[in-house]
Amino acid sequence: MATEITHLKTLEQRLLWLACWTIHNANHLRPKQDGDVKVGGHQASCASMVSIMTALYFHVLRPEDRVAVKPHAGPVFHAIQYLMGNQTRQRLERFRGLGGVQSYPSRTKDTDDVDFSTGSVGLGVAVTAFASLVQDYLASRAWTAGRKPGRMIALVGDAELDEGNIYECLQEGWKHGLRNCWWIIDYNRQSLDGVVREGLWQRIEAIFGAFGWDVVRLKYGALQQAAFAEPGGDRLRAWIDACPNQLYSALTYQGGAAWRRRLLDAIGDQGPVTALLDRRTDDELAELMNNLGGQCVQTLAAAFDAIDHDRPTVFLAYTIKGWKTPLAGHKDNHAGLMTLDQMADFQSRMGVAPGDEWEPLATVDDPAALHRFLDNVPFFAGGPRRYQAAMAESAGPVPLDDAELSTQAGFGKILDRIGASGSPLADRIVTTSPDVTVSTNLGPWVNRRGLFARAKLADTFRDERIPSTQKWHFADTGQHLELGIAEMNLFLLLAAAGLSHELFGERLLPVGTVYDPFIARGLDALNYACYSDARFLLVGTPSGVTLAPEGGAHQSIGSQLIGISQPGLVAYEPAYLDELSVLMDWAFVYMQQEDGGSIYLRLTTRPLPQPSRRSGADFARDVIDGASWWREPGPNAEIVLAYQGCIGHEVLQAAGRLGDGYRDIGVLAITSADRLLSGWTAAQRGESEESHVGRLLSRLPRHCLLVTVTDGHPATLGWLGSVCGHRTVSLGVERFGQTGTIADLYALNGIDVDSIVRAVQRHGGRRLSAAS
Incomplete structure (x- = not known):
């Protein structure tokens, strides 16, 4: 285990460097095409997650496990894949650029093995609970006999816990007996706009405990635990427990000398506590105070290994935002970037030689030994875990004969x-x-x-x-x-x-x-x-x-x-x-x-x-493509009524009433404005031949009036006049509804038969005959 911990610490430092360098390259070294627009990235958020992700991916995870990575830790994830040969340097160099790794992990846009897309905070967390429920559902089917269940794991920023969907899903998980679900909270106590309130950890533990989760608090790293065992260590621990979040962050940013002054002023006693501090240089003292549980791969690995059940578990991992970087602890570090000078100093302290910035195993003393370790990491043993499944065949449409x-x-x-x-x-x-x-x-x-x-x-x-x-x-x-x-x-x-x-x-x-x-x-x-x-x-x-x-x-x-x-x-x-x-x-x-x-x-x-049931390949194709002529217009059509949805009943009645006053009226039955619009815009871009809606409307004379009607917003169909340049009147609903009958509300919103007829009269240029 000691050898493995050594490898994990080496990987932790490699990942910290590669994640920070990827962001630095995108912002300071890559030629800019947008002037001074900031590319962005989150070096501080990557730093607080690097130990957690190292312990997970290189020690704990198995191929059946699935992980939702905290959005702002995306560069750490891609650095992991880069170390394992699953990501290219070219895509890292294009971070947040076209063809590069995404700002936040994406199943559809990244090429490495992303389990869950993240980005809109909170959703990537909650989806792991539902993935676990789906896994349980599948486990009850004969199709999955003998398959080992995986753990659905979310890496959570503490600020993400403000998102309401997280708490909505907790209740659903409790109701369905959630299991095999881990959430690991990066409790760095800093968000974009400030430092979190005191005592949040107590609320977190109480809420999760109320919904049946096991709560594991990871507050102290191995160095701190060893220091607590020394004479005076109990007083140091008590001071750490009582220290306000803002003060801890500020002292972290100020460094070892500031820690020493504050601790001597607060608990120095010219006895065991002072001796404990005096045995450490300023750098060693800073390392001790920054050695929280979430920044210690040894503590993390032990805590993960200790879980021997399938109950849902939340790990509250205390971390340092910006850990080991010049940004550590500063309240502005969320969106902060290391300057060129800060990066040069960081590079020197990390021991990365100029020219070796992208070298996966730069600074590693024994690359061969580390390669042997990586070759046996269980999570990556089977390669990518994006599976495929056979299609379930359909027997065809189910006909209904209801009148x-x-x-x-x-x-x-x-x-x-x-x-x-x-x-x-x-x-x-x-x-x-x-x-x-x-x-x-x-x-x-x-x-x-x-x-x-x-x-x-x-x-x-x-x-x-x-x-x-x-x-x-x-x-x-x-x-x-x-x-x-x-x-x-x-x-x-x-x-x-x-x-x-x-x-x-x-x-x-x-x-x-x-x-x-x-x-x-x-x-x-x-x-x-x-x-x-x-x-x-x-x-x-x-x-x-x-x-x-x-x-x-x-x-x-x-x-x-x-x-x-x-x-x-x-x-x-x-x-x-x-x-x-x-x-x-x-x-x-x-x-x-x-x-x-x-x-x-x-x-x-x-x-x-219901009309007489229609069938056949042509009918089905038109329904799927988005529209068909219910009443096909002739070459001299004056009016076309186009509708989507159940308002078709009124449209057909209106067409009947208008028949005596207008020479030729068409009725276009639209099943999908979405399908029609996407086909039309694709044709405009030259990506396809003439669109379906273009073929339908191109036969109409230019003087023909289009009247569109739907029980919804009129913009749904209002764009139809742009296809071939026809004058268009769009009827629909644009205001909050009222109680009443359907007839009342259709009339109120101007989509009843009378309103359709009046719209034609008002814009069609002719009056109805007396007989109509």
């Missing part, structure tokens, strides 16, 4: 029929919802497939013979993960489950439902899931002002624009069941394709009379 039904109810019926099929695809589906399972029509699926829990839970209402439509039972065979009402948790679970094929080598097809207006409540986590290239089907329902009696708080306006603007997510809003059937079948395939992504279906509770 009148809402798309939300249709979604529930289609999913239930897939569940009844017993197909391999059905077995890979896992559903979840933030306490709106029943009201988003997942109930039939759950009745059929059950709720997941590692241990069976009784349904007391059923046991007591109380009638209920919810015949739900919890068991390890269940395929629905019950969540509390927190949308951030929904999207983080979808992120973890939607990466199962790469994280764990087994395919899951996650389906999450949420009230459409509340997508915005979890938008940061939704963006995180898409940025990570997680694959899932999101169903936002009910949507628009069709949820009329609920009022403005439950009526979505801008969610369509979220769907259009969110990369990695294709948004659809079918009006009818035959469209929905095609889209759900396509979605389960698209989720699994290498160049695929996630899907967002915006559905409604409003029942609509």
Whole structure:
């Protein structure tokens, strides 16, 4: 173990240098193309994490473990990969530049073995809890028999603990019996704007303890523990425990002489305490006072090795922000950078010869011995851990023959029929919802497939013979993960489950439902899931002002624009069941394709009379591509009504009323403004041939008026006039909703039949005939 600790200390210093040099090179040495714009990086935050990451990656981790690296410690992670031959010098030299390693670890943009993307603080922490739940879910399936569970580990900045999603996920973890999850808190007590309040550690320990986590406090390093055993050491320890965070940081920055003056003034006694201090030079005293538990690989390795259970564990690791750099302890060090002079001094103290700055093992006395050690590090033994999984085949669209039904109810019926099929695809589906399972029509699926829990839970209402439509039972065979009402948790679970094929080598097809207006409540986590290239089907329902009696708080306006603007997510809003059937079948395939992504279906509770069921390859292709002619216009068309969603019912009625007054009226049924817009902009950039929407609208004469209508923001479709230069009037919802009936609210927002007709009259240049 002594030899291993020596290697770990050597690696710790190598990583500290390489991380700081990577940032320095990007800011001070690499030619700048943006004038004096700061490239950035976080040398101080890397320094506080370097010991923790050394002990983890080179001593504790096994290939089945997964780690979410603190965003600001990204350069340390890339330095680790560089030492192991998994990262190139060229990409390190381009840190924060095009083609270089990313500012923060990214699964999709970095080439080394990133487990979880991080960057939006807090999300990379919480996702590890949901990854652990997904791992437990997979462990209950026959597909994973004999597979050893890994630990899902988050490296957490203490300032990240201000993020609310962390505490939301703690409750969910407690409810589901979270295990095999470690969070290691970099407790450096400094953030971007200052020093954290006194006593935060007590709150941290109390909160985690309340949710069933084991708490391990790592406050003192091996040097400090040895000093405490000396005569007078008890008084030194008491002083350290009582020292305010700001003072400790300030003395760290000032150095050994300042430590000596302060300690002699506070506890010097011309006896054992003074002798303890006198036995150390100023440099040795500074090293002692900076030897906190989180900056001591020996202490860290021992603490990690001591965990012999699978209970969730949080390590509160005291660290020094900027440890061993000229920035150490200064309250401005978060975004601070070493100057050229400071870096020259740092380089001299680190013993790195000029010209050897990028040499992986510069300063190493016995490179061969270290190479032998690295060759046997367990975590890297199997190479990259980005897995693949086979696709689950779809049996094709599920037809529905209902004469009148809402798309939300249709979604529930289609999913239930897939569940009844017993197909391999059905077995890979896992559903979840933030306490709106029943009201988003997942109930039939759950009745059929059950709720997941590692241990069976009784349904007391059923046991007591109380009638209920919810015949739900919890068991390890269940395929629905019950969540509390927190949308951030929904999207983080979808992120973890939607990466199962790469994280764990087994395919899951996650389906999450949420009230459409509340997508915005979890938008940061939704963006995180898409940025990570997680694959899932999101169903936002009910949507628009069709949820009329609920009022403005439950009526979505801008969610369509979220769907259009969110990369990695294709948004659809079918009006009818035959469209929905095609889209759900396509979605389960698209989720699994290498160049695929996630899907967002915006559905409604409003029942609509259904048209004669349409089918065939052409119909399916148009639905997937985003639009088709419901009523195809002729060459002299004066008016085209274009709609998305259930407002199509009003649009078709308006088209009928307008028929006598206008020579030729077309109706364009849009299933995806998102798909149409992305195709059009790609064509504009020359990345594809003529777009689908371009082909549809290019046949219209230039004088034709476009009137777009949707139960959402009018900007969703307002851009259509730009495709071929047609004059466009866009109708939609732009203000908070009211309570009332659908008819009331459609009229109030100007999207009812009368409003559509008036818009045509006002802008179309002709009046309706009296007969109309």
